[in-house]
Amino acid sequence: MTITDIAKHVGMTNMTVSRALNKPDKVKPKTREKILAAARELGYVPNAFASHLRSRKNRLIGLVTASVDNPFYSEVIKAISRAAKEHDYTIMLIDTDGSPELEEVAIETLLSYQVAGIILSPVSDAAGYRPAYLDRLRATQLPVVMLDRTLNVPDFSRVVLDNHRAGRLLGELLVKEDIRQVLVLTGPRESRITQHRLAGLKEAYDAVGVPLTLEQRPGDYTLQPAYREMADYLRQDMLPEAVFGFNQLITLGAMRALHDAHIGRADVFVVGVDRLPYADIFDVSVPCAGHDTYRAGHEAFRLLFEQIKDPTAAGREVVISATLIH
Known part of the structure; x- marks a missing residue:
């Protein structure tokens, strides 16, 4: 009509x-x-879009994430949505499901809607990842804020986690627990987040001169690959002293594999990055390096809003620190 x-x-x-x-x-x-x-x-x-074209004023913000089923992003999205509402903006959320092709389509879609700005968590933070849409974003001079995973470019504001500190904190805990052998379930090897968390873990052992036997099993920050890697490790009749999951879904995948193999939590020390959602309901306590995910989302919107108001504002970086929760 x-x-x-x-x-x-x-x-x-x-x-x-x-x-x-x-x-x-x-x-x-x-x-x-x-x-x-x-x-x-x-x-x-x-027709809100037609109204926007007439008024030349858009109240729409694009939010691109690689995995909405990740509990980390669920909290972040909630924070961004609430902050947007306070400033009379609406969120257009696109889940790329870890696909570079879908990410390319997502950016083109948001540009066609002439959004006021984009908050972007790319499918990869590998140093060599250079998506084709990067030049398009630069050419439009659209306000863009990268969140958590970031492209290895100097452009754009960003909100990142202190991944090195997260690895260091859990490494120090493992040292205190007198653990010398660790199975590390990570994201992709080329991921800078993976590399920084791994470097922090190793640094904790090097700092006190304690030897560490470490085996890395890379995945993609989702549950199923972590489950398969943990199950495969156990099928080889090996049992690590500790398992370190590099995010919540990886930690959950490892715990499911241990459960299916009838290995009790007292037999393997499990730690991970960020809190497990609703774990306390089941009396499950997993030591973790936690980040204020709600603040991460809030800061991402704040940086974007600053650039919407002042397109000449210089790009900035906000680092969300990690806290040991034991």
């Missing part, structure tokens, strides 16, 4: 109908009520 359909229905001009819908104070009450009643009857819904 369009304004033209309503105008034909009530026998009035398009201009009169448009005024009744958009500037009701400029139309006689009787006329206005007749038009609004017809709009309800016909199921008319305003």
Whole structure:
């Protein structure tokens, strides 16, 4: 249904109908009520995008994430959504499901909607990852903030986790627990997040001169690959002193594999990055290096909003520190 359909229905001009819908104070009450009643009857819904094109003012922000089923991003999205509402913005969320092709489509879609800005968590933070859309974003000069995973470029503001500190904190805990052998379930080897967390872990042992036997099994920050790697390790009749999961889904995958192999939690010390969601309900306590994910989302929106208000503002970086939760 369009304004033209309503105008034909009530026998009035398009201009009169448009005024009744958009500037009701400029139309006689009787006329206005007749038009609004017809709009309800016909199921008319305003075209927000067309309205934006007319006004040249968009209240839409794009949010691109590689995995909405990751508990980390669930909290981040909640924070961004709430902050956007406070400033009268609406979020358009696109989940790329870890696909570079879908990420390319997501960026093109958001640019076609002429969004006010984009918060982006790319599918990869590998140093060599250079998506084709990067030049498009630079050319449009659209406000962009990268979150958690970042492209290895100097452009754009970013909100990142202190991944080195997260690895160091858990490494120090493992040293205190007198653990010398660790199975590390990580993201991709080329991921800079993986590399920084791994470096922090090793540094904790090097700092006190304690030897560490470490085996790394890379995955993709999701549950199933971590489950398969943990199960494969156990099938070789090996049992590590400790398992270190590099995010919540990896830790959960490892714990499921241990459970399926009938290995009790007292037999293997499990640690991970960030809290396990709702674990306390089941009396499960896993030591972790936790980040304030809600703050990460809030800061991402704040940086984006600053650039929307002032396109000349210099890019900035906000680092979310890690805290040991034991």
